[in-house]
């Protein structure tokens with residue numbers, strides 16, 4: 206086996222430190238006037254491109270891959286809960302359609318569940334070529350093992366080139382298992398997908414949203430990605446494109462066994478509206494001061510027909526349950542209108558809401574970073590501005 | 602009954618400080634600290650608590666990374682871990698989540714845990730894939746986003762997992778992998794006794810020679826995915842600041858604008 210090697214020519218290196226600054230992994234250091242590589246090197250090659258004297262050579266070990274031409278078709282995981290197809294699936298259909306068209310391949314939605322006839326029929330009203338329906342009582346609710354085993358089995362047999370799933374709790378943990386079972390590359394939480402030279406370019410935030418990275422899967426198939434909710438627009442019903450439902454029976458019962466058992470589900474009863482689905486969100490941060498003040502936001506949300514969200518600071522203070530948290534470690538939202546009240550605009554908060562159509566920020570600090578992304582900024586005290594907003598909306 | 606628990610811990614840059622220089626499009630890393638992945642601190646704490654709950658149990662911390670990870674492993678000892686193992690080898694470098702979970706799983710085969718606990722995700726990559734990946738490599742069940750371990754014995758654990766719309770209560774057969782969220786506990790601070798122990802306890806370092814692995818599955822060679830480029834997130838430009846004499850005027854102006862734009 207050949208080995209990965211990054212070679213820095215001592216003759217050519219002029220000690221400019223450009224590579225040291227470029228390296229995303231802190232793998233290059235200066236040893237006097239010479240750049241040297243350490244153990245953190247991932248052989249990504251970004252230093253090679255910036256070196257002005259071409260002193261860096263990257264020898265990549267040969268990678269054994271698969272015969273790429275044997276794989277075709279774009280698959281979307283048709284996540285369902287209690288038999289209902291989740292809205293992120295419609296977003297994936299919209300995006301998956303574009304990918305399939307640019308590859309000149311077919312688009313399929315894969316539905317694992319039980320008695321899913323009606324829901325599968327409805328999916329044909331979108332531009333979908335096939336719905337692969339796998340019904341079994343064991344698949345009624347998500348369970349990691351049977352879901353992963355069943356999908357891996359079908360993937361091995363049918364060889365799709367791309368599989369997309371929503372970056373939901375289920376999608377992320379489920380595809381992680383499938384990717385290992387079938388030895389495929391999986392890119393989590395993508396916000397951009399594009400086909401270039403037949404290859405899927407997957408773009409996603411990393412380092413808490415401070416950086417974007419584009420990821421490729423050069424030698425393995427399928428190319429798998431989980432996709433952030435609300436980044437892509439939902440597909441609309443257009444009468445379909447003459448797609449067909451294909452029922453696939455699970456013939457090997459072993460695939461359906463599970464070592465986990467769901468005992469019960471406790472619904473978060475404080476969440477009346479799922480903020481990830483809401484069209485209008487009124488969010489509160491540390492600036493709200495105390496839990497009682499969220500009633501004010503509730504009133505504004507009610508006047509607008511929206512839901513209440515929160516920053517992590519508000520959630521950590523115990524003012525509102527975690528299910529309302531917007532951001533990197535909370536939910537990604539993309540409403541038509543997002544009103545941020547007493548939220549400073551930390552990067553981890555903004556990655557969760559910066560694709561909202563219109564953003565209003567209310568903050569008493571004119572230098573708060575949230576104003577940099579707000580469509581309309583109001584410098585002022587939330588306790589003065591919000592009541593006036595409620596009045597103005599009721600009077601409109 | 603005693604539990605042999607292994608916690609996976611990753612050392613990460615403190616991402617709140619990582620930035621890209623917008624002019625040169627390069628990373629600004631000066632003064633960025635290395636920390637224990639915050640989610641892994643909850644994993645460590647939960648393991649230590651289980652050891653306190655179930656007598657005779659042991660917590661081993663396993664990390665894959667360069668030699669400087671030793672400092673974070675010492676930190677883990679000071680909050681109650683019993684043993685720490687570092688997987689460090691040039692062969693492991695450049696691993697994506699596939700190769701990382703493969704390598705960690707290879708070490709698990711030597712450690713033979715009853716329970717593996719990982720953080721929900723690492724804050725540098727945010728993938729949340731390594732926990733489930735380890736589970737598949739070892740043919741174990743997994744429960745992700747665990748917010749509470751209700752009961753545990755040598756055969757099963759009953760846990761609560763945090764989902765978008767509530768909590769799911771799940772029974773899982775052991776051995777199993779659990780990934781934990783921050784709701785699960787409040788990590789303790791290092792004790793004086795812990796710090797003493799950290800000083801005295803040596804970090805066990807394993808290279809690839811200590812593991813039974815297929816070289817094709819390691820490091821960059823074993824990684825299906827590759828980073829092709831990094832760049833700054835596109836800036837969403839700010840809009841207009843609303844002027845007005847007082848709150849009422851500002852509120853009315855903004856509501857008028859929203860009506861005009863047909864947002865409401």
Ligand SMILES: Cc1cc2nc3c(=O)[nH]c(=O)nc-3n(C[C@H](O)[C@H](O)[C@H](O)COP(=O)(O)OP(=O)(O)OC[C@H]3O[C@@H](n4cnc5c(N)ncnc54)[C@H](O)[C@@H]3O)c2cc1C
Pocket residue numbers: 413489490491492493515516517518519530531532533534535536546547548549550551552553554557567568569570573585586587588617639724
């Ligand atoms: C790994 C990691 C993950 C994270 N994930 C998330 C996440 O998912 N979501 C998230 O939100 N955060 C997240 N954070 C936390 C994030 O970094 C910030 O700490 C948090 O978003 C700050 O919340 P805040 O804006 O409410 O509070 P602060 O930053 O304290 O801001 C409060 C703001 O309120 C203003 N204010 C105060 N009083 C008033 C008033 N009377 N009227 C008007 N304005 C007022 C102040 O001027 C200030 O700008 C994460 C952090 C880390 C390290």
Ligand SMILES: Nc1ncnc2c1ncn2[C@@H]1O[C@H](COP(=O)(O)O)[C@@H](O)[C@H]1O
Pocket residue numbers: 608609610611638640641644663664665666698701705718719720721722723724726727728729730731732
């Ligand atoms: N190099 C590593 N060494 C040890 N544990 C790791 C490593 N990478 C990831 N993990 C574990 O896997 C979890 C999920 O990581 P990730 O899939 O990278 O988001 C982390 O919280 C850690 O517990």
